[in-house]
Structure formats: structure tokens, C-alpha cells
Amino acid sequence: MDVSGKVWCATGPEQQASYPCDRLVEAPSEGWIRAVDVSAPAGLTFRWLRQLTIAPYSYDWIDFRGHKSPQQLVQGLPDLALGQPFLVLEIGPGACLSDRPGPAAQ
Secondary structure, X not given: OOOOOOEEOOOHHHHHOOOHHXXXXXXXXXXXXXXXXXXXXXXXXXHHHHHHHOOOOOOHHHHOOOOOOOOOOOXXXXXXXXXXXXXXXXXXXXXXXXXXXXXXXX
16 A cells, blocks of 8 residues: 555556656656546536646645636536646556646646
8 A cells, every 4th residue: 555645546467558748757766557447428528627737726825826616517628638737648558657747837
């Protein structure tokens, strides 16, 4: 059991697996992994993932400067694409989603 806070809900095999984002850093000084099971249709899940382009959905008081992340889907958000502040390296049902903070979060 990892008590460092670097691993959330990831199984042993998920912790040991290789991910697309691994190629971005030649020799990482540390690794963090977050895992979540989603029991929803892929289309609805991807609509919620698009919300991450406008809000962090984490600790709003820290990560969003006290603003509240939307609690309902915002209509008209663009599809996820490379180069957005929420960087998507690979995404798909059963795939991994890799991200890094956008300019506002850095």
C-alpha cells in the first residue's frame, strides 16, 4: 500500500504499466499515478473530460483560485485535441489519459 500520496486507486499492474506520457521525460525524478473506474457510457464520459479544458475539478480553492468547477455539462466545448491547456496524449475507451497543467496552472 502506497501512503505517499503518489498513487490513488491504481492496481499493481497499472502502477507497473507503460503509458504514452512516459516518452516525455527521459529520466523522471518521481512518478505519480491516479486511476479511476468509470461506470458510464464512453460518449458521456468524454463530454465530462472536455470539461477539464475549462476547470480543474480538483481542489477548487487551490487549483481554481476559489472558483467553483461547473457541476453540469457546459455546451459547445471543443473536442479534445493535442496542444490544449489540458494536454491529451492518448485517449479512448480502455486507454490512458495523460495530462499536464496548462499555462494558467503553472
